[in-house]
Amino acid sequence: MASNIIIIAILVVILLVALRGSIKHFKGEGGCCGGGSSSVKEPDKKLSGTVIKTKVFMIDGMYCENCTNRVKRAINRIDGVSAKLNLKKKQAVVKYEKEVEDDTLIKEIEDLGYKVVSVQ
Structure with a gap:
């Protein structure tokens, strides 16, 4: 009985950690794809001709x-x-x-x- 409680507690902790990371990810605050808050913004490209x-x-x-x-x-x-x-x-x-x-x-x-x- 005690071993079941320990297993359930471990699973709850794992679920909470995963949920916290997922919430940040879907808000655009996480480090998905190697990004995150420290990523450098890609510079804009200037077109040389007239925009059609x-x-x-x-x-x-x-x-x-x-x-x-x-x-x-x-x-x-x-x-x-x-x-x-x-x-x-x-x-x-x-x-x-x-x-x-x-x-x-x-x-x-x-x-x-x-x-x-x-x-x-």
């Missing part, structure tokens, strides 16, 4: 600053586009100086493990 259009990509699965940095880096590697990410809104605002297919950006984002839920 702007689109907003809604992205599911970004939980911390490191997640947004990964997505921003991937988009900014594409010639002719520049992205600014908003973690709270879970979106990437992409400016175009030349025509680039949405599928190209979606593939880059989803190859990182995130899900593009809409493009506006």
